Amino acid sequence: MSKILAIDTSCDDSSAAILNNETVLSNIVASQNQIHKKFGGVFPTLAKQAHKENLEPTILMALQKSKSTFEELDAIAVTTGPGLAPALEIGIGFAKELAEKYQKKIIAINHIEAHALSPLALNNGKKSHKEKTAKKNFPALAIVISGGHSEFILVNEIGKYKKIGKTIDDAAGECLDKVGRLLNLGYPAGSIIEQFAKKGHEGKFVFPKAMTDQKNFNLSFSGLKTYARNLIADLEKQKKLDKQTIFDLALDLQNAVFDQIIYKLERILLSPNLIKDEYPDRDFLKHLKKGNVPITEINEIWLGGGVAANITLRKKIRSLLKKYQKQSGKKIELKVPYSKKLCGDNAAMIGLTAYFKYQRKEFAQKNELDRKPNLEI
Numbered sequence: 001m002s003k004i005l006a007i008d009t010s011c012d013d014s015s016a017a018i019l020n021n022e023t024v025l026s027n028i029v030a031s032q033n034q035i036h037k038k039f040g041g042v043f044p045t046l047a048k049q050a051h052k053e054n055l056e057p058t059i060l061m062a063l064q065k066s067k068s069t070f071e072e073l074d075a076i077a078v079t080t081g082p083g084l085a086p087a088l089e090i091g092i093g094f095a096k097e098l099a100e101k102y103q104k105k106i107i108a109i110n111h112i113e114a115h116a117l118s119p120l121a122l123n124n125g126k127k128s129h130k131e132k133t134a135k136k137n138f139p140a141l142a143i144v145i146s147g148g149h150s151e152f153i154l155v156n157e158i159g160k161y162k163k164i165g166k167t168i169d170d171a172a173g174e175c176l177d178k179v180g181r182l183l184n185l186g187y188p189a190g191s192i193i194e195q196f197a198k199k200g201h202e203g204k205f206v207f208p209k210a211m212t213d214q215k216n217f218n219l220s221f222s223g224l225k226t227y228a229r230n231l232i233a234d235l236e237k238q239k240k241l242d243k244q245t246i247f248d249l250a251l252d253l254q255n256a257v258f259d260q261i262i263y264k265l266e267r268i269l270l271s272p273n274l275i276k277d278e279y280p281d282r283d284f285l286k287h288l289k290k291g292n293v294p295i296t297e298i299n300e301i302w303l304g305g306g307v308a309a310n311i312t313l314r315k316k317i318r319s320l321l322k323k324y325q326k327q328s329g330k331k332i333e334l335k336v337p338y339s340k341k342l343c344g345d346n347a348a349m350i351g352l353t354a355y356f357k358y359q360r361k362e363f364a365q366k367n368e369l370d371r372k373p374n375l376e377i
């Protein structure tokens with residue numbers, strides 16, 4: 001048994017959590033959305049100040065809610081990157097101070113790895129969920145889709161990763177947020193776009209299909225944002241940007257973003273040899289009709305990151321997996337975090353990742369612990 005206090009201050013949320021092995025006992029998130037709303041994005045110096053004020057009460061609340069004390073902790077985990085340097089600094093400083101005061105080990109966590117593993121967190125209490133989630137079938141493909149990242153990561157085992165694709169410019173959530181800002185939807189806009197899209201009529205706007213001519217598993221969303229910006233300017237000029245048009249635009253934009261992810265995910269599943277990064281070319285895909293669909297080595301898919309909360313994205317992935325199963329006979333399970341709170345930035349996923357590192361005895365040297373704003377997986 002290990003009891004871990006986890007801290008995340010990578011961006012604009014101050015979060016603390018307590019985990020008993022993989023089980024989340026408490027997960028407190030102090031959001032700064034109200035502070036950054038007026039800027040339409042995160043303002044680093046204000047984020048730092050808010051972390052300074054919010055982190056200590058957040059940690060105390062996490063301890064109280066889980067009925068834990070500092071003394072009984074086995075380790076303290078903290079995000080060291082990637083993220084905003086001034087924000088990371090506050091979490092690391094607190095973790096060091098607490099580790100010193102209570103003589104605890106420190107575990108340094110990569111925020112992207114934590115998003116990737118977030119579907120494995122166990123809910124305190126639900127036995128059926130526990131049994132299903134605890135069973136892992138490697139290799140898995142982790143898809144991390146957030147405001148800062150859009151990555152496909154092959155997980156050979158926990159701690160052994162190979163990034164096979166990523167966005168070459170904006171992240172998917174960033175694209176939704178930037179277009180949301182142009183439409184004055186508030187920040188962050190992803191969940192608002194999801195709600196608006198439900199009221200939209202499909203196919204009014206035809207967004208360009210990005211990355212389909214690139215023979216790799218990378219993504220690109222900045223072209224969709226530019227296309228939306230021009231579209232919105234035109235509609236405003238023609239005084240046609242009414243409520244229904246915004247709903248329609250939200251739906252077509254959301255589909256364009258997700259369909260690109262689905263397109264590349266399908267190519268990943270159809271790759272003749274994923275380990276060798278082989279991209280299925282057009283001639284190869286033609287033969288698939290004859291029934292010789294490659295059996296991917298991927299056994300399950302883990303979806304994490306703020307955008308993973310989106311129900312349409314989950315549905316699109318599930319329907320692709322069904323289609324693949326029909327073609328190949330292979331069933332691939334989709335695992336998502338057990339609550340929406342675990343999709344966005346939160347410390348529970350940091351604590352979960354720390355649990356695996358604790359088992360491997362991967363502890364950080366307190367004097368070497370430093371922020372790594374550009375850390376990659």
Ligand code: KG4
Nearest residue numbers: 146147148173188190191306307310344345
């Ligand atoms: O993981 P996260 O909290 O922070 C980063 O590490 O980036 O992700 C935040 C992102 C924002 O871009 C936000 O608009 C998006 O996740 N998001 C959503 C939804 N909820 C949050 N995007 C689409 N649909 C949602 N329901």
Ligand code: ZN
Nearest residue numbers: 115146344345
């Ligand atoms: Zn994040």
